[in-house]
Amino acid sequence: MLVTVRLFARLREIAGAPEVQVEVPLGATVGDAWAALSARHSALAAYATSISCAVNEDYARMTERLQEGDEVAFLPPVSGG
Amino acid sequence: MPQRLRVSPARFRVSDDPIDQAEVASSIAAPGSGAVVTFVGLVRDYNAGRQVLFLEYEAFAPLAVKSFDRIASEATEKWPSAALAIHHRTGRVRIGEASIAIAAVSPHRADAFAASRYAIERIKQISPIWKHEHFEGGEVWIEGATADLEDEAARRVALERACW
Numbered sequence: 001m002l003v004t005v006r007l008f009a010r011l012r013e014i015a016g017a018p019e020v021q022v023e024v025p026l027g028a029t030v031g032d033a034w035a036a037l038s039a040r041h042s043a044l045a046a047y048a049t050s051i052s053c054a055v056n057e058d059y060a061r062m063t064e065r066l067q068e069g070d071e072v073a074f075l076p077p078v079s080g081g
Numbered sequence: 082m083p084q085r086l087r088v089s090p091a092r093f094r095v096s097d098d099p100i101d102q103a104e105v106a107s108s109i110a111a112p113g114s115g116a117v118v119t120f121v122g123l124v125r126d127y128n129a130g131r132q133v134l135f136l137e138y139e140a141f142a143p144l145a146v147k148s149f150d151r152i153a154s155e156a157t158e159k160w161p162s163a164a165l166a167i168h169h170r171t172g173r174v175r176i177g178e179a180s181i182a183i184a185a186v187s188p189h190r191a192d193a194f195a196a197s198r199y200a201i202e203r204i205k206q207i208s209p210i211w212k213h214e215h216f217e218g219g220e221v222w223i224e225g226a227t228a229d230l231e232d233e234a235a236r237r238v239a240l241e242r243a244c245w
Contacts (some may be wrong), residue, residue, distance in 0.1 A: 002088045006141070008139055008141055008211060009210065009211035009213065009224075010140055010211075010224070011221045013222075019179075020121065028163050032100050040152060041212070050224070051225050051227070052227055052229055053140070053226040056142070057141075057143045057144050057147070058147070059144070059228070059230050073141055073144070073209075075165070075228050076211065076222070076224055077207070077222040077224035077225050077226055077227050077228075078205070078207065078208060078209055078210055078211060078224075078225055078226055078227075078228045079205070079210070079211050079212045079222075079224060079225040080140070080181070080204050080208045080209075080210025080211070080212070081122050081139070081143070081170060081181055081201055081204050081205045081210075
């Protein structure tokens with residue numbers, strides 16, 4: 001199934017796009033989508049332990065299961081204020 | 082006579098527009114407000130040994146607005162009489178300009194000061210907003226905290242700082 005992945009800040013730069021489509025198996029988790037994306041862009045691996053994520057504009061866990069068409073967002077460490 | 086519609090400004094906002102401090106406070110003004118504390122964060126010209134030219138802020142706006150709402154609810158749990166409004170700017174922000182304004186209102190000053198401090202600490206911990214620093218000779222993404230709502234230790238740090 002296809003999910004949309006949104007990327008921000010340095011992650012967006014590494015992937016070269018703010019939004020990408022990722023194919024994941026049925027029943028895949030957010031973590032699986034991250035793994036699929038990291039396989040495409042090896043520089044993302046440095047963020048494996050420091051990212052957090054959102055699904056459909058709500059904070060989520062990496063273990064959350066995805067549905068076809070979900071929008072996943074990966075958030076590098078934040079620095080607002 | 083044409084009727085004038087008064088639209089109250091949003092309490093929580095992420096926008097490229099310059100921040101209007103008075104508007105942030107007016108979004109939560111109430112007759113019982115004896116105190117309003119407004120915190121304004123400005124872009125400064127020097128950071129970590131670098132001469133800063135300007136900052137570019139990026140946000141995941143819908144989630145950032147939700148994070149502000151959540152932070153305000155957390156603050157109200159701790160200081161029930163306090164209310165918060167938070168506006169954060171995105172895009173290019175020049176030296177001396179405001180990147181964020183937080184207004185905290187309460188019947189009494191102590192809760193307003195505390196809620197305001199709590200809010201800025203929590204924003205730095207969980208709000209999906211990023212600083213891209215442009216300095217003399219380069220640029221760098223500032224990476225602070227991993228945004229983790231379940232990190233109770235981080236929340237305790239924010240509470241401790243607020244209660245000093």
